[in-house]
Amino acid sequence: MKEQQIGIVLRYGVLLAALILIFALIGLSIANHFHTIPTNYALSLMRWGILLLVALQLIRVMLTAVFFSSQKEWFYVGCSIFIAFGLSYSLFKCF
């Protein structure tokens, strides 16, 4: 695995989140003007888009761990796993 691949996953992840948000905005606009779909659906879609951005950080740390394990840099694999646990604990405790 290459360092750049972490960046590529991040790029596509962020683009997907942005697309979800744009799609939700279109939905919200339709909901407000034509009342064809409930506003709640569009807001819920926005929430999922934002949640994807947050989850992407955990994915980023896990990918970094995979990257370091492919390089056999075990100290940094340990660091990444520690961060992943800390982040997961913080997120799951609150949600």
Next chain:
Amino acid sequence: MSEFDFITIIIASGFAGLIGALTGLGGGIIIIPCLTLIFHIPIHQAMAAGLIATITTSSGSAATLLEQGFTNLKIGMFLEVGTIIGAFVGALLVAITPIHLLQTLFGAILLSSALLLWRQKNDQIMQKTSDPLAIKLGMPAQLPNSMGNHIYNVCRIKMGFLLMMCAGLLSGLLGIGSGSVKVLAMDQVMRLPYKVATATSNFIIGITAAASIGIYWSHGYVNETTCTPVVLGTLCGSVLGGHFLKKWKTQLLRQIFMILISIIGIQMIYRGIGGLL
């Protein structure tokens, strides 16, 4: 929120993302005052939007900065461990810490750091040797520049790690992003090239912000209609910022950083003194 407000937030967030990616500070420093003062959004919702902006800036610019070779993943992950430990200790100490005194002190430290940067006219003199521990951990790496790739050294990593714990502690206690401390520690203490410091800070601030957002989310402060234009604007700005980092001169970036940490310092002192009086 009207269409005009929505577009204005996108433009302001775009600017915040650009500056955040160039300086390694995230985007909260511009977004939060903008949302509270211009759009009268409650402070906690604005702070949550600021954290979302930081996550977006970090993710949006990371791809470009990793490709360009500015981000040092090893240093980033090593220092983030310190931040996570500090943040947990901060969360434990929050009930017994004199927060306003800490805010005033932190503000004063940031202002004195800005003064130090202002007096430092030229770019850092490259260090001749790395910290032995940094060499053992394989941290020194190549810096791409117009003169061809050269290896930079990494100094005082133990001090850097301790400063990251302080950054995490401040994040846990004050609910702020710690990009300013991260960049200062890597630039002034570990003597990393400025662009490496900002790129590495950019990579890890998203992780720190994600660790903090849960509390805001569980309290219902993440407002979808506020965060959506912030994400869209910040994403565009941060992608541009990632591309500009290679082209812009270090001295200019340092000056922008100096102005921004002065603003954060003044904000912190204002909040701290306001709470003490």
